[in-house]
Amino acid sequence: MDQPEILFQWNGNTVTAKPGDTVASAIYRSGVRTFTYSYQHGRPRGLLCLTGACPNCLVNIDGVPNVRSCTVPARSGMSVLAQNQNVYRGFDSPAVKRFPAAPPLAESPHHYEHVYLQFDVVVVGGGPCGLEAALASAERGLQVALLEKQPALGGDSMLVEEVRAHPAITIFVNCTCFGLYEGNLLGAVQIDYDRPHAETLLHLRAASVVAATGAYETQFLFANNDLPGVMLSTAVQRLVHQHGIVPGKRAVLIGDAPRCSTLQIELQAAGIEVVASLRVDSVVSAVGEDHVRGVATEAVTYDADLVVMCGPLLPDLGFLAGTSPQSVTLVGAAAREGFANQAYTPPPSAQSTDAIACLCMDVSGKDVAETIAGGMGHIELIKRFTKLGKSACQGRMCQTAAVSLCSQISGQTIAQVGTTVARPPAPPVTLGVLAGMRHHPARRTPMHYQHDQLGAVWMDMGDWKRPRYYDPAGIGNQEHCVKQEYRAVRERAGIIDVSTLGKIEVKGSDAGRLLDLVFTHEFSTLPIGRIRYSVLCDELGTIVDDGTISRMDEERYFITTTTGNVDFVQQWLEWWAAASALEVTITNLTAGLASMNLAGPQARGVLAQLTNCDLYSQNFPYMDWRQATVAGVPATLMRIGFVGEMSWEIVVAAEHGSHLWEQVLQAGASVDLRAFGVETQRVLRLEKMHIIVGVDTDALSNPYEAGMAWVAKLDKEDFIGRATLARMKQNPLERKLVGFELEGHIAPPDGSPVLVDGQPVGWATSVRFSWEKEKVIGMAWVTPAEAKHGTPITLRSDAVDYSAIVVEEVFYDPTGQRLKM
Amino acid sequence: MSFLLKCPNCGERSVYEFRFGGEIRQRPSPPAGPEAFITYALYKRNIAGVQWEWWYHRGGCGEWFKASRNTLTNEVQQTLLPQDEEQRG
Numbered sequence: 004m005d006q007p008e009i010l011f012q013w014n015g016n017t018v019t020a021k022p023g024d025t026v027a028s029a030i031y032r033s034g035v036r037t038f039t040y041s042y043q044h045g046r047p048r049g050l051l052c053l054t055g056a057c058p059n060c061l062v063n064i065d066g067v068p069n070v071r072s073c074t075v076p077a078r079s080g081m082s083v084l085a086q087n088q089n090v091y092r093g094f095d096s097p098a099v100k101r102f103p104a105a106p107p108l109a110e111s112p113h114h115y116e117h118v119y120l121q122f123d124v125v126v127v128g129g130g131p132c133g134l135e136a137a138l139a140s141a142e143r144g145l146q147v148a149l150l151e152k153q154p155a156l157g158g159d160s161m162l163v164e165e166v167r168a169h170p171a172i173t174i175f176v177n178c179t180c181f182g183l184y185e186g187n188l189l190g191a192v193q194i195d196y197d198r199p200h201a202e203t204l205l206h207l208r209a210a211s212v213v214a215a216t217g218a219y220e221t222q223f224l225f226a227n228n229d230l231p232g233v234m235l236s237t238a239v240q241r242l243v244h245q246h247g248i249v250p251g252k253r254a255v256l257i258g259d260a261p262r263c264s265t266l267q268i269e270l271q272a273a274g275i276e277v278v279a280s281l282r283v284d285s286v287v288s289a290v291g292e293d294h295v296r297g298v299a300t301e302a303v304t305y306d307a308d309l310v311v312m313c314g315p316l317l318p319d320l321g322f323l324a325g326t327s328p329q330s331v332t333l334v335g336a337a338a339r340e341g342f343a344n345q346a347y348t349p350p351p352s353a354q355s356t357d358a359i360a361c362l363c364m365d366v367s368g369k370d371v372a373e374t375i376a377g378g379m380g381h382i383e384l385i386k387r388f389t390k391l392g393k394s395a396c397q398g399r400m401c402q403t404a405a406v407s408l409c410s411q412i413s414g415q416t417i418a419q420v421g422t423t424v425a426r427p428p429a430p431p432v433t434l435g436v437l438a439g440m441r442h443h444p445a446r447r448t449p450m451h452y453q454h455d456q457l458g459a460v461w462m463d464m465g466d467w468k469r470p471r472y473y474d475p476a477g478i479g480n481q482e483h484c485v486k487q488e489y490r491a492v493r494e495r496a497g498i499i500d501v502s503t504l505g506k507i508e509v510k511g512s513d514a515g516r517l518l519d520l521v522f523t524h525e526f527s528t529l530p531i532g533r534i535r536y537s538v539l540c541d542e543l544g545t546i547v548d549d550g551t552i553s554r555m556d557e558e559r560y561f562i563t564t565t566t567g568n569v570d571f572v573q574q575w576l577e578w579w580a581a582a583s584a585l586e587v588t589i590t591n592l593t594a595g596l597a598s599m600n601l602a603g604p605q606a607r608g609v610l611a612q613l614t615n616c617d618l619y620s621q622n623f624p625y626m627d628w629r630q631a632t633v634a635g636v637p638a639t640l641m642r643i644g645f646v647g648e649m650s651w652e653i654v655v656a657a658e659h660g661s662h663l664w665e666q667v668l669q670a671g672a673s674v675d676l677r678a679f680g681v682e683t684q685r686v687l688r689l690e691k692m693h694i695i696v697g698v699d700t701d702a703l704s705n706p707y708e709a710g711m712a713w714v715a716k717l718d719k720e721d722f723i724g725r726a727t728l729a730r731m732k733q734n735p736l737e738r739k740l741v742g743f744e745l746e747g748h749i750a751p752p753d754g755s756p757v758l759v760d761g762q763p764v765g766w767a768t769s770v771r772f773s774w775e776k777e778k779v780i781g782m783a784w785v786t787p788a789e790a791k792h793g794t795p796i797t798l799r800s801d802a803v804d805y806s807a808i809v810v811e812e813v814f815y816d817p818t819g820q821r822l823k824m
Numbered sequence: 825m826s827f828l829l830k831c832p833n834c835g836e837r838s839v840y841e842f843r844f845g846g847e848i849r850q851r852p853s854p855p856a857g858p859e860a861f862i863t864y865a866l867y868k869r870n871i872a873g874v875q876w877e878w879w880y881h882r883g884g885c886g887e888w889f890k891a892s893r894n895t896l897t898n899e900v901q902q903t904l905l906p907q908d909e910e911q912r913g
Contacts, residue, residue: 119838185898186838188826208838542865574880574888578845581888581906582878721854730858 011081020077021246027053027060027073028246030083036231036294038062038072040087043365047293049231051362051400053238055152055179055430056219058363058395062086065199067113069395076154076196114201117439122148122173125189125209127180127322131158132335133215134166140213141171148172148207150191152179175205180216180322182427183331187212189322190428192436202436211332216319218336221403223257223312224353224360224368226288232295233310236266243273251309255298256280258313266313279305283312284348288356315345315403321429346407346417354412361401363394368408375412382409386423397429448502449597449660457678460484464681465567467503472680481682482772489686489774491677492646496603498667499679501652502660505550505569506596509576510559511587518552518560520722521579523706523715529554534626534641538696538714539572540724544705544731548572549696551643553628561639565696569593579723597660601667602650604824605674610651612670616640618651625823634666644822646687647815686771689780690815692742698753699740699768699782707731708784709740738765739790742814743781745807748772750779751800757783758797758804764789767798775815785809827898832905833885845878847871848890872896879903 009020013030020029027050030038037047038060051057055074062072063084072083124140126133129151137149149156149166154176156163166172178193187209195201220235222228234250236258242248253276256263263280270277281300289310290297297306318337352358353368360366366389374388382405385391391405392398398405402422409420446466458477459470472484491497509517515527524537531554538549548571550563564572573591580587601610607618616623616631623629628641636659641652655663668676685695694700694709705728706715715728750770757765770781789796792811797804816822830836847868852860869875874894881887891903 185825185827188838542861574843574882577886578878578880578888582851584907724861725854726852726856726858726861 007079009077009079011077011079011083013083014085018077018083024077024246025073026062026064026070026075026077026081026083028242028248029077030072031242031250032246032248038231039085041229041362041365042087045087046229046359046365047231048229048362049294050234050238050242051222052220052235053241054219056396056399057222058400061395067200074152078196078199113435114195114198115436115439115441116203117206118203119206119208120148121208122146123210124148124213125150125207125211126213126215127189127191128215128217128319128335128337129153129156129174129176130215130217130335131162132217132337133213134158134162136213136215136332136334137166137172138162138169141169144171146171146173148175148209150175150178150180152177154196178205179430181430181432182322182324183212183326184427190432192432202433204432204436204439213332213334214320214323214337215334216322216337218316218339219319219399220312220314220316221400222314222362223283223286223347224349224358224404224408225257225283225286226352226356226358227291227295228289228312229359229362230289230291230295230310231293232291232308233289233312236262236311236313239266239309239311240269243269249273249275251275251307253278253307254309254311255305255307256311256313257283257286257298262313266311270311275309278307284350286350287352315347317345317399317403321397321399321425322427324425324427324429326427345403346410347403349404349407349411353408360404360408361389361391361394361398363396363401364390366391366401371405371408372412375409380409380413382406382420383423385409392423395431397431398423398425399430446503446594448500449657450500450502450599450664453661453664454500454678459680462681464503467566469503469566470500470678470680472682473678485680485683485686486774488677488679488683491675492603492648492679492683492687493775494604495674496601496605496609496671496676497679497683498602498664498671498676499600499646499681499684500598500664501600502597502657503566504593504598505562505564505566505572506592506598506654507562507564507569507573507576508555508559508590508592509562509587510590511585512558513580513585513587514558514560517576517580517583517585517587518562519719520583521576522552523722523724523728524552525716525719526552526554526560531556532627532629534628534643536643536714538706538711539575540706540715540722540728542724542727544724544727545702546696546700546704546706546709547575549694551641553639553641568696595657596654597657597663598652598654599660599664599667600645600650600652601671602644602646602648603676604649604821605671605676606649606651609667609671609674609676610640610653613666614638614640620823634663636663638663645691645693646684647691647693648687648821649824650822685769686773689769689771689782690773690775690813692782692813694740694782695769704740705731708736708738736787738784739787740768740782741785741790742810742812743767743783743796743807744773744776744778744810744814745781745798745805746778747805748779749805750781751798751803751805755798755800755805757785757789758799759785759789759795764796770798773814779805780810780814781807825898827900829879829891829900830903831881831884831887832889832903833887834881837881837884841881841883843880843882845880845888848876848878870895874901 018033036049039048048059051059053073055071060072061069063086064070123145125148126137127150137147141147180191182190189207191205193203220237242250267277285300288299289295297304354372358368370389406420410417454470457473458475462471474484518526522537534551534553538546548568553561576589613634614631639654644650755767756763764786765784767781767783773780794809796807828836876892879891892901
């Protein structure tokens with residue numbers, strides 16, 4: 004049967020791949036020998052390792068840079084570009100040849116996922132040893148994960164079938180393990196080549212780990228060892244056996260005799276003539292310009308179009324770097340003795356020539372020799388000074404060569420030279436897959452879709468979506484819309500969804516004690532049916548949150564917190580309860596309740612249509628709450644007033660929120676009630692100088708500076724922050740939160756600096772146009788000298804100065820009559 | 825950082841599920857002045873070795889519990905419910 008042709012683009016030319024081809028093998032098959040040019044000196048580079056270890060075949064695939072093309076199966080429609088822009092053109096550089104510049108980083112087309120899994124045994128490496136280890140573990144009744152970085156398991160086909168059929172073994176192919184971390188956590192990246200750029204980060208917990216990762220080959224040092232056509236034996240074997248490509252006609256082999264003679268037989272069988280097998284210390288130089296043409300020794304030059312290095316084999320244990328694993332078992336080639344026994348004697352020429360020790364950074368033998376001669380003989384210093392081993396291949400190709408060279412130059416033993424400290428991840432991982440999916444969770448209140456129908460313009464507050472204001476006619480003018488909503492609340496009635504506020508129930512015999520300890524105000528003495536505002540301070544007296552606390556009965560309180568801070572407050576309460584051994588139960592009710600604030604001079608008339616509850620102030624005064632049936636559903640009515648009008652917060656079960664919202668809108672239709680958003684609420688509350696913690700306060704604000712001395716009940720024996728607040732009360736203030744007003748309609752942005760005589764004295768926290776004052780108003784932090792009524796101050800924004808005057812009195816209804824009507 | 829912690833309620837879980845709550849300290853009693861409270865709030869012993877700490881099982885049962893952890897190795901020796909007395913070495 005005919006396989007469909009695989010066609011993709013390489014630098015704008017069409018390349019035909021055969022089934023089983025990687026991107027690199029297909030490009031090589033099409034006749035390309037130079038895949039890239041080196042970054043520092045623009046030297047041509049071709050295929051070297053074909054195992055994903057070296058930096059020579061990095062390409063840009065579909066906008067993603069630095070992809071190791073020898074690891075990616077060829078797929079139709081790919082757009083592959085060479086990457087080598089930013090070549091340094093020093094005066095001693097050879098003529099630099101360039102591929103077209105790569106496109107800028109693509110807006111990520113990736114699909115990144117994170118998966119968390121647990122196994123008894125994780126076997127890393129799906130070759131013959133890994134298969135044996137997986138089977139042996141599974142036969143003992145253990146759950147096994149088998150990770151293989153290639154697309155298929157390797158080894159005897161009977162064994163592969165047995166492993167695939169075993170129910171206790173889970174196989175992950177195209178899956179590279181990059182690190183072993185504390186608690187036997189393995190990080191691995193699995194790539195799904197059937198989908199463009201689909202990567203999954205596996206977090207694998209394993210009781211024990213088997214490393215069956217085998218070994219990888221590294222290069223030798225001699226002049227021009229980086230020419231295209233000089234390859235590692237693994238690469239040549241893969242080209243010949245896996246891809247059916249014959250990479251040359253006449254080959255020179257370099258390495259020890261047993262491996263060379265085995266390879267010679269393989270190559271001759273593939274039709275390649277082996278003209279010589281040489282020991283590495285006899286090689287002076289590879290010869291050639293763009294591609295190798297031969298190998299020179301002291302005595303003779305061999306003509307060849309292929310040079311094969313049977314280089315040192317190192318256990319492929321990069322993922323174990325930096326760990327002291329207790330339960331890792333090494334098997335197969337990975338268990339072979341590493342690196343110390345793999346050192347070799349580089350030819351004398353390596354020290355004085357451009358024999359490339361580090362392919363990524365073009366560090367030559369000469370560079371290393373000069374660094375050592377300059378007094379930096381320690382391997383870590385050489386790495387830092389020359390950048391050897393600090394780039395794409397993470398030192399995998401250069402480690403043996405560098406250490407061998409250091410040993411040779413300095414006369415130290417290999418053990419004395421040592422190695423640089425390695426840390427995971429190795430091999431490299433994309434930042435994208437570590438970051439994971441682009442996932443912005445959004446919380447929506449029960450009335451969300453009703454806001455949508457009313458033309459809500461949305462804003463994000465913490466995880467929540469809240470209407471900033473409503474634009475039912477779609478006119479796109481924020482000021483106009485906010486003004487309509489503002490007028491409704493001040494003159495008639497308005498309603499705002501406040502379901503996003505945190506809602507916490509505290510109950511138990513120590514509930515009052517806990518709240519007395521945690522809040523600055525006093526709650527054990529609060530009568531049932533009453534509500535009290537308080538802030539919450541830390542031990543330094545800094546305001547960390549605020550809210551209202553309602554006493555529901557003897558041992559039960561209902562707390563509101565600011566939007567986005569409920570988890571913090573809950574954990575704070577729970578910690579103090581645990582640390583102080585208090586008998587309380589703390590429940591976060593935020594998601595289970597819907598709440599809305601009905602405010603305005605006509606609010607009573609609107610609400611009275613929906614409930615029999617007596618809403619008049621003699622029986623239901625300001626800062627009281629009542630249980631009532633509203634629009635047929637059980638509700639808690641809380642008479643509080645953030646926006647400065649008579650208002651009720653109506654709290655119902657979340658499933659009734661949408662019903663109640665609709666009922667309030669209908670009941671309010673006769674007075675032209677309007678839904679209002681956060682922006683309108685901010686203007687309304689600013690006129691009352693009600694603070695928003697985190698907007699008008701910062702990480703240092705205390706209640707005295709914020710003008711809320713009354714909230715700190717220092718006559719309580721103890722509460723968090725009491726000792727520091729008591730001291731602050733005696734000391735002069737360092738700064739103060741004040742109101743100000745300025746002429747005109749233009750409000751400088753929140754956060755604008757405040758100047759006096761050209762010197763900064765503070766900053767404005769909130770600035771809005773007030774329709775009450777027909778001026779711009781705001782709050783600002785200033786030094787006490789400027790805090791007096793009538794003091795001129797200057798706000799500066801974008802080099803424009805705004806003259807303002809400090810105002811001591813609240814801008815709207817200073818006596819609070821409208822709250823209590 | 826990926827070590828495991830044994831929640832007294834839920835058993836051994838990844839540290840990602842927990843929030844760190846700091847060293848276990850004795851809060852000063854009310855007659856103490858602000859200096860004592862500021863020292864309590866800001867100055868940590870920061871032991872290089874085993875110390876008792878607060879941990880919160882945010883991704884699980886919501887319990888604040890006590891753990892003795894070696895800060896050099898992240899080995900967790902013991903975890904206790906808040907009402908249980910820790911054995912100090």
